[in-house]
């Protein structure tokens with residue numbers, strides 16, 4: 439499938455993020471479209487990753503449904519009106535328009551990534567003191583709540599809870615912290631049952647006009663989370679099934695992590711695409727219906743005669759089997 443890196447809908451564009459495009463749908467509703475763009479270290483790459491946007495959108499829907507008893511969220515529907523182009527099906531979501539809070543929060547159950555670097559340097563993570571001797575991947579006794587400011591441009595900046603309190607107020611921060619940790623624990627326990635460890639994940643919250651707090655953006659996707667296979671973890675290996683794979687690849691390059699981005703080789707793009715599809719399947723227990731799979735499963739002889747005529751199919755890319 440050709441990746442979709444940009445959309446141009448006949449609706450007012452409210453915001454073009456690194457990955458998602460937000461259109462005004464109705465006064466209080468937004469049409470959020472997850473493109474196949476990928477970013478790392480806050481730099482957006484020129485290439486798109488096939489199926490990525492669909493995986494992010496479908497996984498977010500999955501989690502929004504599963505976690506709404508913990509906190510209501512912005513999702514209204516993933517049914518796209520006929521009037522909009524087909525290309526946004528599977529990647530579009532109509533959501534409640536919220537006022538995003540000035541902070542994002544990461545809940546970390548395990549020490550790794552920037553938190554581990556911070557710990558090695560300072561003996562603490564985002565100002566939270568920790569015992570000596572922690573190794574990359576170790577589990578915290580209790581999940582850590584680490585807020586950051588949502589920078590308009592460039593990198594988000596980690597802030598202390600006291601600073602976050604100044605941003606959103608004491609009472610709201612207490613609620614956000616409680617809900618974020620509960621959401622993380624829910625996701626972590628659910629994924630353990632599917633053989634995965636949710637090492638950390640980022641949440642965004644927003645406020646509705648009545649002042650109530652809701653979960654917005656995306657939830658526990660491979661863009662916003664780190665997951666590791668549990669069997670490998672138990673053997674002492676941290677195998678990344680998420681965007682960390684790309685970050686690890688980028689660390690092998692001599693690239694200063696600023697624009698312009700390097701060109702991503704087709705193998706790397708293919709690997710990221712497969713990782714995202716695989717993790718979707720691990721999480722939901724269902725195969726993601728890619729074009730290639732649909733074709734394999736409904737061989738030409740079995741095709742429903744009542745189906746609308748399909749566009750001329752691309753020849754099967756047989757050379758692109760799993761590496």
Ligand SMILES: Nc1ncnc2c1ncn2[C@@H]1O[C@H](COP(=O)(O)OP(=O)(O)OP(=O)(O)O)[C@@H](O)[C@H]1O
Nearest residue numbers: 454455456457458512533534535536538590654655
């Ligand atoms: N329900 C909602 N109401 C209003 N804004 C939302 C809602 N859900 C998500 N958003 C915002 O839409 C944007 C989603 O786009 P994306 O995640 O691609 O952006 P980003 O690059 O991470 O962030 P930004 O564009 O703010 O730098 C984010 O800015 C997010 O805060």
Ligand SMILES: [Mg+2]
Nearest residue numbers: 455456457655
């Ligand atoms: Mg974002």
